[in-house]
Amino acid sequence: MILPYRARIRLFRFPLVTVLVSVLCIAVYVAQEMNQRQHIHHLRDFCTQRLDTGFLQSLAKLTGRTDAYACGKMMLRLDAAGDARAEIERLAQWLGRRDAALISHYRDILHEVWQNYRRHAPRDLTARLWYTPRDWNVSRMLTASVAHGSRIHLIANLFFFFAFAATLEMLLGPLLHGLLLVVLATGTHAVYSLATAGDPQALPTLGLSGVVMGVMALFTYFLPRVRIRCILWLVVFWKRFSVPAWVFALTYVGWDLYASFAGTGGSTNLVAHLAGAGIGLLLGITLFRRKRHWAQSLVEG
Helix, strand or coil: CEEEEEECECCCCCCHHHHHHHHHHHHHHHHHHHHHHHHHHHHHHHHCCCCCHHHHHHHHHHHCCCCHHHHHHHHHHHHHCCCHHHHHHHHHHHHHCCCHHHHHHHHHHHHHHHHHHHHHCCCCHHHHHCECCCCCCHHHHHHHHHCCCCHHHHHHHHHHHHHHHHHHHHHHCHHHHHHHHHHHHHHHHHHHHHHCCCCCCCCCECCCHHHHHHHHHHHHHHCCCCEEEEEEEECCEEEEEEEEHHHHHHHHHHHHHHHHHHCCCCCCCHHHHHHHHHHHHHHHHHHCCCHHHHHHHHECC
16 A cells, blocks of 8 residues: 655645544544444344344345344345335345235335334434435535545545645645635535436445545646655555655546546545546646746745
């Protein structure tokens, strides 16, 4: 893993907004982890109690098991489905095998157990923060940007973010820099909604990656030749090196383009990545051309 940690730039004031956004991301993720642990405790308590015989028969048909693990897996499946009613209907159809009475029987059983589970389950914080592309919810565009799916996701984004955003805050000032981050957060999610319009399978998204790509692109517009200090980390081995900003940015944008066309991006929101880079570059060309010359004075000798 290659992590940029600092540009060779003199920071003549404290990058307050950049630090506050970083701290907010960490605080939100801590809250997400605490909420996840509450979910796990509730799931364990629910699935180790005495369960309805009809539900156990449904589990046996669906999974071949009737233990707490099978129960937990079923509850998580319904929780992740988005539309639990539609998923219950699909399972009931499979269990009933075109017998209307059996379909109704299994539908009622699964729905009752699901309702009992959800009645006392803590609300899923991550699901309340992420952005669903068909909703066009501006507040969710902002909350999704500061929420993350894993510790690695969070750490990598914050390394990238601080390496580039701290310098932009020196150039733009805290107020304009804060506005820039809001524009990038809403803009990348809006592009994602447009790109997935009409796709009912479009997944919710979360993470600071789109904003990170935006600040990286704008930084590179200002200072394409400044060197970025990086860490190459290979579990038990690490090495520090530096590379020009334009090489670093081109490498990551090129990789995202390749992954997008080759379909190798996995669960990564490549649309948000590329949208962030495009918006950042466009903002530099259209709004911040005059700051480009002044930026050179910040470069360390």
